Amino acid sequence: MNKKITYAFVQKPEANKKGLYPIYLRAFQSGKKIEIATSITLTNRDWSAIRQRVKKSNKLHERHNAILDAYDKKVLKLLINNFVHDETPLTLRQFKDKILSTHQTDGSFTDYILNYLNENKARLRIESWWSYKSQITKLLKFKKEILFTDLTEQFINDYHLYMLTTLGNNENTASKSLRSLRTFVNISLRYGYMKNNPFKFITIKKVDGKRDFLSLEELNKLSEAYFSGKVTKSIEKEILQYFLFSCYTGLRYSDLKTLQAGSIDGNKIKINMHKTGYLVVIPLTQKAIQLLPQKIPFGTEPVFRIYCNKVTNRILKKIGQTYGIPKKLTCHVARHTFATASITLGIPIEVVSKLLGHTSLKTTQVYAKIVDNVKEREMEKWDRL
Template sequence: MKVILKRRKIKNDTQESLYLEFYKGYKRLPNGKLKHFREFETLNLILHSTPKTPAQKQENKDNLELAEKIRIKHVNEFNSGKHGFRNDDKLKFNFLEYFKKLTEDRFNSKNNYGNWDSVYKHLQTYCSPNTKFSDIDEDFVRGFKNYLQNTALTKSNIGLAQNTQSSYFNKFRASLNQAQKDKILLDNPITAVKSIKAENPPREYLTFDEVKRLSKTECKYPVLKRAFIFSCLTGLRWSDIQKMTWSEVRDSEGELRLIFQQKKTHDIEYLDISQQARDLMGNRRESNERVFEGLRYSVTYNSALLRWCHATGIYKHITFHCARHTNAVLLLEMGADIYTVSKRLGHRELKTTEIYAKIVDKKMKEAANIIPDLNI
């Protein structure tokens, strides 16, 4: 589009009115003639056709300068995509490079970088490295949604869980919404495609009696047993337990506390622990050594965890993360208030912890019918 400053005669050709012409191109009609597309804006600025006095000359100069500033303003607005004028240069931007930049911004602000980086890797698989914003339409968006639901795999070569699909698609949605804010996309194709609905699956957990039985049952890998029970007592995630070093442990002068950075949120946490939790950590070693040395994520360890549970008579589908659920439920059942539990678990929002409160409410209802029939 071109923005052209023009003038037309008025008042018996003694004055001229300034206006802008917005030339938006042309198309060739079936008869071979060209149809031009133009819009106009009157500036309400007057020029003297033949200025005779210094005042008229100055007025002409001032009005021309103002008109030119207005013209330049419209040019800049066009370049930023304002008013619905499409700037095709921006549509040539590389989409993957743009998404990578958004991902790096999350790393610097420590805000959900891991998920953004995972989405970036899936986008690299889904589309060409030369994909431009001009290539992103409704079909592209629906295609990525279908890819997440039916094609994308985890590192273990299994399909993505529905909540993971939902999270990844929402990151993709956020990137296109940001591109619209940046005036790269004027018509955002994401608005025509529904999000992937997140589900709230049942959270498996252990009762106090089951944890007690596990603690008295031998496990093939002692470090796995100690770490799992430790998680039941503290609510710590696998990622934070696995990387924990002795530098994060405060256990002198009557203080039993962990000071660490959550791997998931990057927040610094201060967590008081019990003596029995500290006993599971073993003897203190060098500050840079890991507390649960030898603990690693593997199919072998996951299978060993299930066999350990089965040996105890527990046939629930237990994963290491269930220990965190167990801690939350046990704390609420034993009287801890939900705000304290939320803080101990490192939740940023209380609604995340409220899921466990619903589990406890369910247990209360079950308890109402636990007494056998009196046959009155």
């Protein structure tokens, strides 16, 4: 079988958000192919498919063609060295990794990351993929074009300040964005697009955010409204149903969406947590059992009809206002409610941690602190007697 690697520069048929078409290095071996994104994006009329170079009509043609020439030299050097010195031919994956690890550090940082995300979409959880894409959009609000050379410690500090002041983000939101940016930087470092790590001397803060949860009285109020038939609109009843089910089981919104009939085994739920992949077994209380549909479907059929996050939160907000609950109700409030209620009822924190599917007890201990704070606040009422 022929193990020879051949390659060509091609213009992708799909345009980016700016209406430009990315240039890729496409390599072939034994009927398979692999693609490497360059930093070059063009209009259709600026690319010569025959010459595999940028036409002079593009004002940056000299710079772009210099990048392609550099790729040519690196590829030829790599293939010749492999042929002369190595007995085992390169695989396409090795070829790509070696080319990227020696690539120059000029070009667009954000274009490279967007191309990387598109290439690796199948390997990422869809929520993570969309989150990373939104972080790039947010980053481009700060600076319209970001080159690899722009990524300095000062740039990161300025971006942090911009999020806190101009965008009005809280520290946790800003820190989440910085962690995403650090992930992008690490990818660039791994493949040789950057040589120095701008995050080397930067500590990303993690502040315990406010966790809203229902008190036992508020949970009982909503539960009573559901079971007594006070909630009559079908969409409100459906959403309150799976919100309360989450309150009694601790399931995340993503786990509610993927909860299948086959996951219910008698009076237990056996489910691989969507976020961590951990298998968690949750015994069902009587209230949770009553919240299951009367006719549970079979096999891979979803247990609940789950509306999108936006609709779910809008309806939950309306329900909260109707029943005088002064909190922003979301599915994560339901998970927080399960955690704090469980600890309040005396369930050992180690058990609560297992039921929530936490990978670390430290994560669960946050809820213990919340419960302690509530106790202290409530005890202060004695001083007002």
